[in-house]
Amino acid sequence: MAILATTKQIAYLQVLADKAEHIKSRHPSLIPQGLSHIRWELGITSDKASNCIKFYQSILNKADLALHPVRKDTEDLPA
8 A cells, every 4th residue: 555645745745746847947948858847746755755855956056056056165275
């Protein structure tokens, strides 16, 4: 018997999907072409929700790095 996703999982999944859609509207090249906005609702399994959360987190982390690259200074600042 499959365990259904909690309301917290669904809510977080929706937040991630909304963030991805927001970035896609401003920087379409940062979000995979086939990813379309979804309204997540109760009824999916907890495993599927967890996998989708990881998927969205991966996409959003890559987009964040592209939008806000980490500055790598190798020299110390003068005293």
